[in-house]
Amino acid sequence: GQQLNQSPQSMFIQEGEDVSMNCTSSSIFNTWLWYKQDPGEGPVLLIALYKAGELTSNGRLTAQFGITRKDSFLNISASIPSDVGIYFCAGLLFKAAGNKLTFGGGTRVLVKP
């Protein structure tokens, strides 16, 4: 089945830093989604990307749908403490039998002590 490799698995941020994470796959996707999950809460949709090459921003967040349709990245600019959490990428493949959403393993964003 399709696998999504999300990296890094975890990262430490210092307030004001820019951070970046990405997802890669051996297969193409029709849509890329980025979610953030706080502990004990449901994933919250941050950005949805629908076309190859698309670059979309949502406040301090910017994400791109790779031109090959096999990868996507998410950037957070000028990080703040509330950016801490787990970020998941998800690739959506349209199928006649039912669209399939595959999640990456997540990037855990932590604050530098």
Place this chain on the structure above:
Amino acid sequence: DSGVTQTPKHLITATGQRVTLRCSPRSGDLSVYWYQQSLDQGLQFLIQYYNGEERAKGNILERFSAQQFPDLHSELNLSSLELGDSALYFCASSSRGDTQYFGPGTRLTVL
């Protein structure tokens, strides 16, 4: 607020028991998805329903079942519970099978 509601928020039960988790999708969404997330793990897709019919199955155990009712709410039934079934269970909904919006989850603890 995603518009997806789930009840209960917390559930504590014993091994061997059966529980039912409930999900109401966003207004107008026909698709409902169920996911399991164990501690510090990713999201495992269990099952999808579309307008009352099962559409796709993931890694769902035979002890688990789901259904979607005419009013589009969905229930996930977990039976013969084991300690390893303790997890967060999320429901998500979508309108056209694309972007999924997640509910707040039900935390199941099996003692």
